[in-house]
Amino acid sequence: MQRSQLVTKDLVLIGGGHSHAIVLRMLGMKPIPGIRVTLITEASDTPYSGMLPGHVAGFYTHEECHIDLRRLAQFARVQFYRDLVVGLDLVNKKVICANRPPVAYDLLSVDIGSTPAQISVPGAAEYAIPAKPVAQFLQHWYDLCRDVTTCRDVTCNVSTLRLGIVGGGAGGVELAMAMQGHLQSIRSPQPPLKRGAKSSRLFREEREDRDLEIHLFQRGAELMPNYNSWVRHRCQEILIHKRIQLHLQETVCEIQSYPTPYTYTGGFPNPPLPTPYTIKCESGLQVECDRIFWVTQASAPDWLQAAGIATDERGFILVNDALQSVSHPDVFAAGDIASMVNYPRPKAGVFAVRQGKPLFKNLRRALLGRSLQPYKPQKQYLSLIGTGDGKAIAAWGKLGFGATGWLWRWKDAIDRKFMQRFSNLPQMQEKGQKSKVKSQTSKQIPNSEFRIPNSEFPMPCAGCGSKVSSTVLARVLNQIKQDSTNWCNRQDIIIGLDAPDDAAVVEVPGGLWMVHTIDHFHSLINDPYIFGQITANHCLSDIFAMGATPQSALAIATIPYALESKTEETLYQLLSGAVKVLADAQTPLVGGHTTEGSELEFGLSCNGLVHPNKLLRKGGMQPGQVLILTKALGTGTLFAAEMQRETKGDWIDRAVTSMLQSNQVAAACLMAHGATACTDVTGFGLAGHLYEMVRASRSVGISACAVDLNLAAIPALEGAIATLQKGIVSSLQAENLRIARFITDLNIAGSESLSPSARYSLLFDPQTSGGLLASIPAEQASQCLDKLHSLGYAQSCIIGKVVDLEGDRQPITINLSNV
Structure with a gap:
C-alpha cells in the first residue's frame, strides 16, 4: 500500500438521516484520501420521511420507502457499526455506544433526527405509541394491520375499531388520513365504484364509518399551526368530510387503561386487540380507544446536553452557517437534530435533504484543513401533504392548492426520484478513472450453472472465509508426508x-x-x-x-x-x-x-x-441415527452478494446474528442427547463436511454407512435462496462442488416450488461461524430439538438420517421427501 493511502484521520457519522445518506453517496463517488469513515446507526435501513405517510396508506412497500444503509455503506467503503449511541466524550473525542467499546473520532457529524419528547402526561408513556422511533411505530402499525386482516379473513362480527391520534400538526393530520385510507381498504376491499353509483358509494362510506373511528386531538384552536390559513382550513374540511372526529382545544391530561380486562363480545377483532384505553382531557372529555398514537412535538436525546455541547432550549445542537457546532468545531450536525443559529427553520425533511451536499463539502474541507463554506437554507419550501386516498395538497408560503390526484402523482414522482439515488447506485470505474461512472452491473452466473469461470473471478470473495480448497489442502499434506522422514510418529x-x-x-x-x-x-x-x-x-x-x-x-x-x-x-x-x-x-x-x-x-x-x-469425532455415525443441523446455511452466498451490492441490509443483519451465536451450548445439548459424531459446518460447505463424516465413520471401524438427506428440510438464512437463484455464489463454491460426484440426486429436477437448483447449491455454500452437524439416536431427536430451540437455536432441524451402505450406493443421497 502506498504511503498516501495510510489512514490518517477518523470521520465518524452518528445516525443514518437524510443528510448522512447523501454524504455517504457522495463519499462513494468522491472518497477523501487517507480518511477512514465510520457510520454508527441503530438500524440497517432508514425511513425516508416523505414517503412514510404513503407507506402507512398502503401505497409503498417497506423497501420502497427505506434507504438500505448497509448497502450504501458498502458503496461508500465506510465502516458500518450497528449500535445505539448513548453518549459523547467531547474531551477525549470518543462516541459512547450501548453495546461496544467507545469509538474514537477526529471529526464527528450527527444526523439522528429527533426523538420522542418526554411524555409527562400520566399513562401516555405506558399506553401510547409514539410516532418516533419510526421502526417501533411501524411495527405497531404492521401488527394492527395484521389483526384487521385476520379479522376480515375469519368474517368476524365486526364492531367499531377506535383509534386516537394525539397531535394536530402536519404529522398527525397526514397520519390520520393515511391510517383511515389503508384500514378502510383492508376491512372493506371492493372494486372501484362505477360512475353514477352514488347510493352504493354512500352505503359503503356509512358502513366504513361505522366500522372505524379516528379521533384527532389538538391542544390549539387550529390544526397545523406552521402552515398558512388556507392550508389549515382545507385540511380541516377534508378531515371533517372523511368523518375523522376532531377535538380542538383539547389538552390530553391522562391515558387510562381499564382496571380489569375488557371482554369483547363478538366485536372487533377476533382474536381481540389489547385492552382498550381511555383518553382524558382537561375539559372533562373522555374517549375510549383501542390504539393511541402520540404525534406531538419531538425533542433531542438527553445525552447531547449531558455531553456539554451547545444546544437550544429543546436540546438540539446549535450550529453555525457551516453546519458546525458553535461550541465544538470538531462536531457537525444536520437534519432535525441541528438548529441553525442564524437561520431557524421548521423540523422538516426538505431541509435535511438540502443540507446533505453542503455538509459533505464542509466535512471534506475540514478534514483537508481548508476554510468552510456558509450554507443559507431557503425561506420558502414546497410541502405536499397526502390525504390518504391518492390525492395531495400543495403548500408554498401563503399559497395552497388541492387536494388533487395530479399533485399526488407529482409528489410520488419527486419521492421516487429521490429514492432512486440510493437504489441505483453508480459503480466506479477501476484503474484510476476518477470521474467516470457507469450503471451498476454485477457478474452473475445463470441459474442452471453454479460454477465460477476463473477468468471472471480473479480474486476470492469474502463469503468463503478465505479457505484453501479441500483438494489443494489434501495434495499439499500428502506431498509433505512423502517428503518428511519423521512424519507424526x-x-x-x-x-x-x-x-x-x-x-x-x-x-x-x-x-x-x-x-x-x-x-x-x-x-x-x-x-x-x-x-x-x-x-x-x-x-x-x-x-x-x-x-x-x-x-x-x-x-x-x-x-x-x-x-x-x-x-x-x-x-x-x-x-x-x-x-x-x-x-x-x-x-x-x-x-x-x-x-x-x-x-x-x-x-x-x-x-x-x-x-x-x-x-467427539467426525467418524462415529451409525445406521438408524438422524442428522441434526443447528444453524441455517447461506453466509457464503450472502457475503459474496454483498460485495456486488445485491443484498438487503436486513439479510446481512440476520447472517451476522447467526454468526455471533456460539456453538458451545449447542454442543453440550447434542452430547447430552447421545451424539456419536459431530463437526462444525465451515468452508467446505454442508456437503463437504457431511462427506467427511461418512468417510471418517468407515475409517474408524463402524459398519459402512451412508446418508439420506432431505433437501427441503435444510434451513437457509433469509435472502440466501434469493441470491443463489441469481447465481451469486462464493468463490469457493466451484471447488466445493467436486463433492457432487459422491451424491445421488433422486428427484431434484422434479420439483418447481422448492427452487431445486438454488437449494442444491446451498449444500456447497461455504460457511463462516456456521452451525454444528451431528448424528444422534433417532429416539432422542425430538427431545433434542425441543431443547435446542429453547436454548435459542431456533433454526435447528433434522436434515436427514444415517442408513446402511448397500450395493453401489453413493455416500450421500438427496431427496425432497420428509425424513
Whole structure:
C-alpha cells in the first residue's frame, strides 16, 4: 500500500438521516484520501420521511420507502457499526455506544433526527405509541394491520375499531388520513365504484364509518399551526368530510387503561386487540380507544446536553452557517437534530435533504484543513401533504392548492426520484478513472450453472472465509508426508495430519487429551469489533464440536496500514470483540502476534481439554441415527452478494446474528442427547463436511454407512435462496462442488416450488461461524430439538438420517421427501 493511502484521520457519522445518506453517496463517488469513515446507526435501513405517510396508506412497500444503509455503506467503503449511541466524550473525542467499546473520532457529524419528547402526561408513556422511533411505530402499525386482516379473513362480527391520534400538526393530520385510507381498504376491499353509483358509494362510506373511528386531538384552536390559513382550513374540511372526529382545544391530561380486562363480545377483532384505553382531557372529555398514537412535538436525546455541547432550549445542537457546532468545531450536525443559529427553520425533511451536499463539502474541507463554506437554507419550501386516498395538497408560503390526484402523482414522482439515488447506485470505474461512472452491473452466473469461470473471478470473495480448497489442502499434506522422514510418529499424537478432524488431539499428563485448532481469515464485514467476535466464535467451534472445554487462545492479527493512533483504534476494536467471546467461553487470551498489511485479517489458535471417553469425532455415525443441523446455511452466498451490492441490509443483519451465536451450548445439548459424531459446518460447505463424516465413520471401524438427506428440510438464512437463484455464489463454491460426484440426486429436477437448483447449491455454500452437524439416536431427536430451540437455536432441524451402505450406493443421497 502506498504511503498516501495510510489512514490518517477518523470521520465518524452518528445516525443514518437524510443528510448522512447523501454524504455517504457522495463519499462513494468522491472518497477523501487517507480518511477512514465510520457510520454508527441503530438500524440497517432508514425511513425516508416523505414517503412514510404513503407507506402507512398502503401505497409503498417497506423497501420502497427505506434507504438500505448497509448497502450504501458498502458503496461508500465506510465502516458500518450497528449500535445505539448513548453518549459523547467531547474531551477525549470518543462516541459512547450501548453495546461496544467507545469509538474514537477526529471529526464527528450527527444526523439522528429527533426523538420522542418526554411524555409527562400520566399513562401516555405506558399506553401510547409514539410516532418516533419510526421502526417501533411501524411495527405497531404492521401488527394492527395484521389483526384487521385476520379479522376480515375469519368474517368476524365486526364492531367499531377506535383509534386516537394525539397531535394536530402536519404529522398527525397526514397520519390520520393515511391510517383511515389503508384500514378502510383492508376491512372493506371492493372494486372501484362505477360512475353514477352514488347510493352504493354512500352505503359503503356509512358502513366504513361505522366500522372505524379516528379521533384527532389538538391542544390549539387550529390544526397545523406552521402552515398558512388556507392550508389549515382545507385540511380541516377534508378531515371533517372523511368523518375523522376532531377535538380542538383539547389538552390530553391522562391515558387510562381499564382496571380489569375488557371482554369483547363478538366485536372487533377476533382474536381481540389489547385492552382498550381511555383518553382524558382537561375539559372533562373522555374517549375510549383501542390504539393511541402520540404525534406531538419531538425533542433531542438527553445525552447531547449531558455531553456539554451547545444546544437550544429543546436540546438540539446549535450550529453555525457551516453546519458546525458553535461550541465544538470538531462536531457537525444536520437534519432535525441541528438548529441553525442564524437561520431557524421548521423540523422538516426538505431541509435535511438540502443540507446533505453542503455538509459533505464542509466535512471534506475540514478534514483537508481548508476554510468552510456558509450554507443559507431557503425561506420558502414546497410541502405536499397526502390525504390518504391518492390525492395531495400543495403548500408554498401563503399559497395552497388541492387536494388533487395530479399533485399526488407529482409528489410520488419527486419521492421516487429521490429514492432512486440510493437504489441505483453508480459503480466506479477501476484503474484510476476518477470521474467516470457507469450503471451498476454485477457478474452473475445463470441459474442452471453454479460454477465460477476463473477468468471472471480473479480474486476470492469474502463469503468463503478465505479457505484453501479441500483438494489443494489434501495434495499439499500428502506431498509433505512423502517428503518428511519423521512424519507424526509420536505416540502422544492422538489425531494429527494422518487422520484430520476438526482439531488435532494430543495426550497430556493427567489422563486428558488436548485439542488444538487454528483458523485465520480476511475480514468479511467492515466492523472490526463484530469481526473479532465472529472470528472467535468460528475458531472456538472446532473445540466445541469435539466435546472439549477451551483453555486458552493465541491471536494473530494483520492491521491495515495507518498512523499509529489509527492502528491502535482498529486493534482495540478487533481484540475487544474477540475477548468478549473468549470471556463468555471462560477462555483467556494469553498472547499473540500482530503485523501490518493491506487489509484486516484475524485468527486464533485455540486449545482445549477433553476426557478420552468424551471426545467427539467426525467418524462415529451409525445406521438408524438422524442428522441434526443447528444453524441455517447461506453466509457464503450472502457475503459474496454483498460485495456486488445485491443484498438487503436486513439479510446481512440476520447472517451476522447467526454468526455471533456460539456453538458451545449447542454442543453440550447434542452430547447430552447421545451424539456419536459431530463437526462444525465451515468452508467446505454442508456437503463437504457431511462427506467427511461418512468417510471418517468407515475409517474408524463402524459398519459402512451412508446418508439420506432431505433437501427441503435444510434451513437457509433469509435472502440466501434469493441470491443463489441469481447465481451469486462464493468463490469457493466451484471447488466445493467436486463433492457432487459422491451424491445421488433422486428427484431434484422434479420439483418447481422448492427452487431445486438454488437449494442444491446451498449444500456447497461455504460457511463462516456456521452451525454444528451431528448424528444422534433417532429416539432422542425430538427431545433434542425441543431443547435446542429453547436454548435459542431456533433454526435447528433434522436434515436427514444415517442408513446402511448397500450395493453401489453413493455416500450421500438427496431427496425432497420428509425424513
